[in-house]
Amino acid sequence: MNDExxxxxxxxxxxxxxxxxxxxxxxxxxxxxxEDYLPGRYELEVIDLTEEPERARAxxxxxxxxxxxxxxxPITKIIGDLSLKERVVVALDIEPMA
Numbered sequence: 001m002n003d004e005x006x007x008x009x010x011x012x013x014x015x016x017x018x019x020x021x022x023x024x025x026x027x028x029x030x031x032x033x034x035e036d037y038l039p040g041r042y043e044l045e046v047i048d049l050t051e052e053p054e055r056a057r058a059x060x061x062x063x064x065x066x067x068x069x070x071x072x073x074p075i076t077k078i079i080g081d082l083s084l085k086e087r088v089v090v091a092l093d094i095e096p097m098a
Contacts (some may be wrong), residue, residue: 010034010042011071017064018050022081026065029082036085037094 014030016023027046034042047055049064059068059077069076069092082088 008041009071010038010069011045012042013045013047013059013068013070015047015049015056015059015061015064015066015068018048023065025081025083026067029085029088030067033082033085033088033092033094037089 012030012034014027016027030044034044049056049061059066059075061068063079065079065081067078067082067088076092078088078091
C-alpha cells in the first residue's frame with residue numbers, strides 16, 4: 001500500500017528568475033493547477049536561478065520559467081508562465097482523481 005501512495009506522489013521543480021512577473025505568474029498558475037488536480041499529492045521545489053544559477057545544468061534549463069515534472073516518469077518540461085491551465089494539465093498528463 002505504501003508503494004501505491006508513493007506512485008501517486010508528484011515531484012515538480014519550477015525554475016524561476018527572482019521576482020520577475022513571468023516567474024511570479026508561473027508560480028501562482030502552477031499552485032492553482034496543483035491544488036485543483038493534485039491536492040495533497042505533490043511536492044513543489046522552486047529554484048530561483050538568480051540565486052543558484054548552477055542549478056540550471058541539472059535539468060538542462062535554457063529558458064525561464066520552466067517547469068520540470070520529475071515524478072511520475074517520464075520527465076516532462078514546460079516552458080512559460082503556465083497561464084493556460086488546460087495545456088498544463090495535458091502536458092503534465094494529469095488524470096482526474098477517481
